Amino acid sequence: MKPRLAVLKFASCDGCQLSLLDAEDELLAIAGAVDIAYFPEASREYLDGPYDVTLIEGSVTTEHDRNRLRQIRQDTAMLVSIGACATAGGVQALKNFGNVDDFVSLVYATPDYISTLSTSTPISDHVRVDFELRGCPINKHQLVELIAALLVGRKPNIPTYSVCVECKARGNPCVMVAHGTPCLGPITQAGCGAICPAYNRGCYGCFGPSESPNTDSLESWWQSLGVGDDEWIRTLRTFNAGAPPFVEAGAKTEARR
Amino acid sequence: MDTLNAGSVSAMLPSAFPIVDKDWELADTYTLHFATDGAFDFDPGQMVMISQPGVGEVPISISSNPDVHDRMSLTIRGSGSVTRALGRLDYGDVVGIRGPYGTPWPLDTAIDQDLMIIAGGIGLAPLRSLIYRALARRSDFRNLTLLYGSRDPQSLLFERELHEWRGRFDMEVEITVDRSSPEWMGEVGLVTSLVDRARFSEADAVAMVCGPEIMMHFVGIALTDKGMHPDNIFFSMERNMKCGIGLCGHCQLGAEFLCKDGPVFSLSRIEPLMKVEEL
Amino acid sequence: MKRTINVDYLARVEGEGAMYLEIEGDQVKDLQFSIFEPPRFFEAFMRGRHFTEAPDLTARICGICPIAYQMSSVAAMENAVGATVDGQLQELRRLIYCGEWIESHVLHVYMLHSPDFLGYQSAIHMAADYPEIVERGLRMKKIGNGIVTLLGGREIHPINVKVGGFYRTPTNAEVDAMIPDLEWAYEAAIETARWVGRFDFPEFDRPYEFVSTAHPTDYPFMGDRVVSDRGIDIPVHEWNDVFEELHVERSNALHARIKARGAYHVGPMARYSLNFDKLPDDLQALGAELGIANECRNPYKSIIVRSIEVALAYLLALEIIDRYEPPTSPAVPIEAMAAEGHGVSEAPRGLLYHRYVVDAEGMITDAQITPPTSQNQLSIEEDLMAYVPGRTHLDDETLQWQLEQAIRAYDPCISCATHFLDLTVKRS
Amino acid sequence: MAHIIDIDGLDGLIASLKAEFDVIGPIVRDGLIRYGPIGSVADLPRGWTDVQEGGSYRLEPGNTEALFGFVLGPDSGKTNLFPPRAPMWTYREGSFSATPDSTRPMAIIGLRACDLAAIAIQDEVLLNGPYVDSHYAARRSQLFIVAVNCTTFATNCFCTSMNTGPRLESGFDLGLTEVLDDHHFVVHVGSEAGASFLAGLDQRQATSDELAEADQLIDITANSITKRLDTTDIAQFLADNLESPRWSAIAERCLACTNCTAACPTCFCTSPVDTTDFDGSAARERVWDSCFSLDYSYMGGDPVRSSGSSRYRQWMTHKLGTWIEQFGTSGCVGCGRCITWCPVGIDITEEMAAMRAEVLAKEAR
């Protein structure tokens, strides 16, 4: 029997699950190899669990979602969180650094209608996660690779080293060395294919921290390139604002200030 | 020595081998057997790179009798993604094999000496082929001793052979387990305790040791404490190996490429390196 | 007799929405189209960020139409500081936008909407019977994504759009390499329009007020005026004088309305109906052939309009590439200054308005974003109300599917709809 | 014996090479010197020069018309001979087939003495051992090299310490020295193939004055290089200092980003990457890896080298020390790329000097 796949979302932009539909060359082959049992973004058909693999996009921001997640964990053999929201809380984790009530009243005229937790947290804060696919958004090739690997039971080729490795493999010049452009690549996990340096800009960290990020060293180098504390903190606090090494590095700079 | 891929397009290209037989040795350890049509020569201590296509490739020592030329066996403990995936294969499935590679146990150094073979856990696999060879050349050596330590009685590898070797008059076999069980009548303790009690003449003995790095480290200490010279103590070393032939760089330990300079090294050569943390 | 139709989770839309309908006799008693996508508070995050971050941050509102967010935000920022981005840089912006329209519309036409007409649960189910058709759709979509990837670095949340232009502009060779695919795709889009034109559509013309961005000469992607077919014709900065947003209890999204009148409609049908004369002759003729000359007011037929817009996007892409000369600089320089700026552009699913207030250091102090789905929400509800009377003889399953289909006709992007700031309601 | 060609002669050389090779040479791209396909002299970086510091590279207009007035970009021959990804084999229905290298014969113009030394080192690793890297071998055997003597240097160059430059000694087919007065090139022939290409050009014998002038330019360069690496007993020194506190000090700065290993013209570490298709076929590629990545030393659940200091130590001791025992030469050619292209400017020569100084200080105590 073909493995049964579920794809669902929490608080997110839908981009990561869209990556599956964006895998134009592989989509039908994947649909042939697995049973897409639950994927509301693409199908009206909802087949009940249990599922062999569940891909979850999005972060946990409401009490309702927190409870829903526990049920999902019970219904699936393997749970894979996909994207920066699901693995680090996403851009909405910026609210973890402020007061949610302020945020709610800023956005909504009638704040009482909105029920939301004070934080945006990754899936792994709530249930056991079997694999995390990083990125804001994930790279569709990594998603296809993950599915292909799961099907044959091998370790997916999803490296945890820095963007610099991909940057050099792609043949980019280092923008930090060649142009003095601050780049987060040395502390960001590979996966995107080092697109930003290929387009002449510094990496802004959408794949989250790499395996052993030396944030202190990069911070002092950025200072020598003229980046102030505020900008450094802002750069750490974007799409993976909730990732522990970025949280810690930001807090350290804040404390020093 | 014949190499499977000598002269082929790429030293990285495996040859396809169907599995002709498979035995489960333990709950997590199995032996895969391959028919080699007499074209596969190796010496004990050598390894092959075995691939499951699409899954990955790992180094595995050859555990079969080097003097049986039509068959080759690998004994593998399922510990990670490739070794577990290989464990799911069965009769008829095809794997890729390159090799044999690496340095063999230097058996000639033991001529007219006491030969000590010391194994820990899965380390008995690469030593089994050595034992076959040593028994075939039994008259070359003086005392032949196997010291084998295992986690517990349930994890003893190759029980049939152990039983057979124990029954021989020209070979001494001592076995110990770290953790005992009610039915276990034998020794309990680390292999090093067997070393303390083993009968051999320090000055005229050669030891061949394979097991976890930490076990080898302490066996080395025990043997040298007893007066053996580090030149006569040989370890089979493990490191992450990706190519097996010195091209990928991974297995370096100091200046040694464990795959092509090893995996078998004398203690005198390897000891200074083993002592440096994270080398 | 009382019937309820309850769809807990709407499929084939982007984001999380639900529909609840209570029917008594031939009349709808209660209707709730609700959006329970959790709120993400974008306008709040934007405060205290540097103006140059707006395109990267707002892209994350929607993974389906990030270019729209990037384009409206750069338009608003450039409007604030009085910068002009024109010539080839503007052409490249149109080109990347063409890519997004193609990618988003083809996704909708082939994977989200057409399965409804042919009775399939999804495009994947449909592929079993119509493999060539689904493959054609995938190939068309890939070509759209290819444009976005070349110009933006990747298809979702591109990294190459900046206030003032781009970080890197493509070479002639890079854009020229797309020509053969685009030529194929243009023909494929025409075939697509004819294919969807043969679907069975319910009779359901609606008296919408159509609103779209206006451009003096072109079918609009970006522009600095907003127009409607009932007389609205305003510069972008007067947006808040004419439109407002309300917050209702059942939904995490805000409802936009025209202050004076209420519901209005943005999106492909609005663009098409307001700008029919700006379409090339061949596409006007195609519209006429498919029974939607001049305008289209039947939401079920929006699939035809989308297909025509896809053909237009391929055609424009070819024209832009044909005229392309790499600009001397990838971006015009932008200096921060204290200012307020407004920007609109046409996301695939309709007009998207951004407004920012920036201080002298370039830090954002206020942000307002009005996405298409918020604007269409009232219109969707009115459609549902209007659709039921006269069709209550349909069984629940059929009625439910047709109502879902009416919602899907808007290609509602619910993720977008849930983070928007209402300033006007406090005044009411 | 040497010959003289002018700029048209060089253009003619490029044209005749194009008939047999993919011709690759230095070009300006993205604001720096890269190696890429060239069609004529017009593609060369005329008038550009590079200014290098630790962690910084700037291309600037020079004040001459020199075609080779720059020193080194990030590329060496490595990117072309030993590319970041290379397919190895595919597997389908029970059999493996090797994926042969698909490149055409290549001519590289502009390599420097240190680059040639690096190629010789990679030859030692990838060709001259018991096993051969077949892709490298395929590219290497069809390679034509037009090398250039350095008549300028960068602050990070230390080839003079490593005995690899700036003068071309061997390993080229044709060796050029660019002379700006009466803009011409002195050409040395390094192989029969080189001689036959030269013979087809508009050229003449060099006079002894011309030879001396070119030679002097190289001498000036050699004498101007001030960066030093003390190689005295270096392998033993490093082996004796595997536990130096300096390693941790470096690790505080080191990002473990792998840029130095990517830029280094001799680094050769790779990993296999296995992929599967949904139709059951499989393939393996080999991709550049680096001793700075954690997975590189992964074994039995954990990486052997988890600390940054152990990873930097592996790199530097291999480069400068154990390489000598393994392959008979240093693994470093003194090109300075790892210094320039380290995003935080870590300098291998400074670190080496600091370690020696620490040891001296300790001995003095």
Ligand SMILES: Cc1cc2nc3c(=O)[nH]c(=O)nc-3n(C[C@H](O)[C@H](O)[C@H](O)COP(=O)(O)OP(=O)(O)OC[C@H]3O[C@@H](n4cnc5c(N)ncnc54)[C@H](O)[C@@H]3O)c2cc1C
């Ligand atoms: C010379 C030599 C001989 C060996 N002989 C045998 C044998 O006869 N029987 C047996 O069961 N095992 C043997 N091993 C160990 C075996 O190679 C590892 O168990 C295997 O590589 C683990 O791979 P994996 O993909 O299953 O595990 P994972 O943990 O998923 O490993 C991923 C990668 O890490 C590396 N790795 C992980 N563990 C080890 C390890 N212990 N040693 C070396 N590399 C490792 C490998 O490169 C592997 O591909 C030998 C190792 C070496 C070096």
Ligand code: SF4
């Ligand atoms: S540009 Fe960034 S990612 Fe690339 S090598 Fe430099 S620091 Fe690393």
Ligand code: SF4
């Ligand atoms: S920000 Fe970094 S991780 Fe994200 S796309 Fe750019 S280079 Fe990749």
Ligand code: SF4
């Ligand atoms: S170690 Fe540094 S200086 Fe030496 S060859 Fe490599 S990159 Fe050049």
